[in-house]
Amino acid sequence: MQVEHSNAPSLLVIDDDIELCGMLRSLLEMEQFAVTMRHDVASGLAEALSGRHRLVVLDIMLPGGDGRTLLRDLRARLPVPVIMLTARGEATDRISGLEDGADDYLAKPFNPGELIARIRAVLRRHAPPVPADIIVVGDITVEVAHRRALRDGASIDLTSAEFDLLVVLLRRAGDCVTRDDLSQQALGRPIGPVDRSIDNHMSNLRRKLGPHADGRERIRNIRSMGYCYTGSPHG
CATH class of the missing domain: 3.40.50.2300 (Response regulator)
Known part of the structure; x- marks a missing residue:
């Protein structure tokens, strides 16, 4: 049989x-x-x-x-x-x-x-090639395997920590990601009670990415909770 x-x-x-x-x-x-x-x-x-x-x-x-x-x-x-x-x-x-x-x-x-x-x-x-892990949210494209971030096709100069934080935010675009989740997933450690590293990295990341084309802020700071990338992934 x-x-x-x-x-x-x-x-x-x-x-x-x-x-x-x-x-x-x-x-x-x-x-x-x-x-x-x-x-x-x-x-x-x-x-x-x-x-x-x-x-x-x-x-x-x-x-x-x-x-x-x-x-x-x-x-x-x-x-x-x-x-x-x-x-x-x-x-x-x-x-x-x-x-x-x-x-x-x-x-x-x-x-x-x-x-x-x-x-x-x-x-x-004969196995098909594994596609690169690519995240697209609006005008932002992240090629995870190559650790490259693009805005409208132009490369964005990010530090390693900023890149990892952006990946976490884009994977959950539209949702609030807590500071502790961001620290655990992007930095590999829990956040301390007086640790401001996430906020400092986010400040730099927001400056480098700039606002959306319509002027809306790209990364929102949700008070006492965390951060949200405003947009929905479509790739």
């Missing part, structure tokens, strides 16, 4: 060896992959073209054709990564498979751990 994993990477195995497919299903599902099996060229190609799978494990010898033809057809229509899994381990076959567009090649009999490692390596290579 096929096991469904709602958040698991979906793999397609195309191989006519039913016994091997059973072993692969057990192995891959233990590693938290969702697995679909097909056993011939026609059904294998149709399933691969469905776009449901993160990676295809493909045998080179199949009923109704061969894996290399399937690979070439697939490559012409969909950029899904493919690992060739076959008993034909000669160098010429490996080279041909790679030239036809295979991402990796593993000969039978194989070490199960090596197959898992190769699958994970190929998936990592």
Whole structure:
């Protein structure tokens, strides 16, 4: 029975060896992959073209054709990564498979751990890039990973503490953030009873950012509570 994993990477195995497919299903599902099996060229190609799978494990010898033809057809229509899994381990076959567009090649009999490692390596290579953590509130853009703040596209010269305070405020734009939360999250320490560092940093930050284009104050001081960045995040 096929096991469904709602958040698991979906793999397609195309191989006519039913016994091997059973072993692969057990192995891959233990590693938290969702697995679909097909056993011939026609059904294998149709399933691969469905776009449901993160990676295809493909045998080179199949009923109704061969894996290399399937690979070439697939490559012409969909950029899904493919690992060739076959008993034909000669160098010429490996080279041909790679030239036809295979991402990796593993000969039978194989070490199960090596197959898992190769699958994970190929998936990592094909993983979409992680977008930079970018916060946009009105005319202010903060690129967190690059520690850069912009106003209308122009860079703002901030100290490290000012930058961290701005990030905390923007993430909660429109809400009042207490002085203690600001100190804990931006400065990494609780605020003391006579500690004015947050207020001093905020004074400098407000001066550097300036008011909104319509003249409204950008950062409000909520008496006895904390500070609020006036605006709502939209990015």
